[in-house]
Amino acid sequence: MRMLFVDAAEQILRDEGYIGISARQVAARAGQKTQLLYYYFRTMDDLILAVVRRINERRLQRFEEALASADPLRALWDLNSNPAGAALSAELTSIAIHREEIRAEIVRSAQQFRAMQVKATSRLLAHREDFPAAGIVMIAAALGRMIVSESALGLTDGHHEALAIVERALLDFGARHRDPHTSPPAA
């Protein structure tokens, strides 16, 4: 039952953003009475914290999967630019700005997530010292997030060109990394 509310809250977070999460709306989407929510969660911040933690867990899991893929650099980019993930990342930032009680948790996990990405990227980009991994990770996260949030508004000017730059960088960065005796990927 507790999870029913967490599910509903996360669904609202995806559909309408953090602003849409209210006790009444969460309960309605869960098909429950508003007051029951307060039996399972002391305050709304408690509920939102539970949502945040679950999103973080899943994000770390996706990260591990990306690392294990055949083209980890591209998989990391996909992780940063896929609509659902990037939108949630943006909403987490929004929550951190407006809910002081939850800020620390979000900042802490964002730092953890970024550190893991930097570590992995710097291993993959060891041959490109001119591009510090931490900077590349920042740019990827920022660009992915903006493309997603703008697309939701129907604003896509420049997206194609930005993606072309990323695409070339992925091919370029990946080129010297792969074993030259292996055949190149299909596309």
Place this chain on the structure above:
Amino acid sequence: MRMLFVDAAEQILRDEGYIGISARQVAARAGQKTQLLYYYFRTMDDLILAVVRRINERRLQRFEEALASADPLRALWDLNSNPAGAALSAELTSIAIHREEIRAEIVRSAQQFRAMQVKATSRLLAHREDFPAAGIVMIAAALGRMIVSESALGLTDGHHEALAIVERALLDFGARHRDPHTSPPAA
């Protein structure tokens, strides 16, 4: 008097973000009765629209100034990464997401602003066909916005490295563009 409310609303937008803009809070900050606001503005959307329009006008003005500067490429980057401007841009996006009535205006002006930046940048980067101006502008806007919003949370991991990449690109892009007979800038 009308402007008094617009000023108050914009101030709240800067300090607390779009979420903080309510009739009561705007009136309070303007030192006026809440109901008076509805004499000057039919709805809250009307007020917010007035704020949005003024922000856009000022942004275009700043853009013109940047173009006229000695190092326009760097000035454009400063425009995208300066805390006040980037924060407002992010809030405009947030407004566009949640207020349907205002969305069109924000999207339209964002397109206009981007088109102007792309036009200017593509002139400045004519010698670098490998980097489409529209993509560079996207990356600059995305990165600037994210650095600002994260800094507000005390999250600065990777910012330094990302700024280093931008710095190098600015020097690199600017290098072939400047007249070789002119002495390079001080710093």
Place this chain on the structure above:
DNA sequence: GTCTATACTTCGATAGAC
């Protein structure tokens, strides 16, 4: 655990006196 009932706040907005 789940229910009914309810308190208190803030929200956008309107009516009507002056």
Place this chain on the structure above:
DNA sequence: GTCTATCGAAGTATAGAC
């Protein structure tokens, strides 16, 4: 133009019966 008064909806949250 500016005031007092007020509405209904939605926000978080609690008390107490079952």
